[in-house]
Amino acid sequence: MALNQKFFNLPFHKQLKGMAIGLLVAGVALGCSPTPTQTVEPEADTSAPTAPQPNTAVQPTAPNSDVAQSPATTDRQALIDQLLSTRQCQGCDLRGARLEAADLSGVDLSNAILIDADLERANLSNANLSGADLTSADLENANLTGANLNGVNFTNADLEDANLTNADVTGANFTGADLDGVIGLNR
Structure with missing residues (x-):
C-alpha cells in the first residue's frame, strides 16, 4: 500500500494533524514563523460585577527600538x-x-x-x-x-x-x- 493511500485511510482528525505538521515544517523550511493573527477574547460573565482588570494588551514600540533592550x-x-x-x-x-x-x-x-x-x-x-x-x-x-x-x-x-x-x-x-x-x- 502506497504512503498516500495509508494517509487517506487514517481518521479525518489525524489527516488534519498530519497536514498541519506538514505546513508548519514547510513554513519553517522556507524561513517563515507561525504568528497569531487574532486573539479571541472569552465572553464576559455578566452575572456578577468584577473588579477592573489591568490592561495586558501589547503596547506598540517606537520605530527602530529593540523588542528587548540589553542591560x-x-x-x-x-x-x-x-x-x-x-x-x-x-x-x-x-x-x-x-x-x-x-x-x-x-x-x-x-x-x-x-x-x-x-x-x-x-x-x-x-x-x-x-x-x-x-x-x-x-x-x-x-x-x-x-x-x-x-x-x-x-x-x-x-x-x-x-x-x-x-x-x-x-x-x-x-x-x-x-x-x-x-x-x-x-x-
Whole structure:
C-alpha cells in the first residue's frame, strides 16, 4: 500500500494533524514563523460585577527600538537621562549614545566615553569634555563654542562644519578626524 493511500485511510482528525505538521515544517523550511493573527477574547460573565482588570494588551514600540533592550542599552539610557537632568555625567560610558541635536550646553562630560556617539548638531557650548574619548563620534555641525576639550580624543571623529570658537583644545588628538569646514580651530 502506497504512503498516500495509508494517509487517506487514517481518521479525518489525524489527516488534519498530519497536514498541519506538514505546513508548519514547510513554513519553517522556507524561513517563515507561525504568528497569531487574532486573539479571541472569552465572553464576559455578566452575572456578577468584577473588579477592573489591568490592561495586558501589547503596547506598540517606537520605530527602530529593540523588542528587548540589553542591560547596556538600559544603563546607557539611564545615564543619558541623568546627563539631561543634572547636566553632568563625569566618566560615564555613553558609547554609541544618540544625542543628535541635543542641548548639552554647559554639561560636564569630563572623562566620558563617547565612542561612536551621535552628537550631530548638538549644542555643546561651554561644556566640559576634558579627557573624554570621542573616537569615531559624529560631531558634524556641532556647537563646541567655548568648550573645554583639553586632552579629548577625536580620533576618526567627524567634526565637519563644527564650531570650536574659543574652545580649549590643548592636548586634543585629531588624528584621522574630518575637519572640513571647522570654525575656530587654531591648528
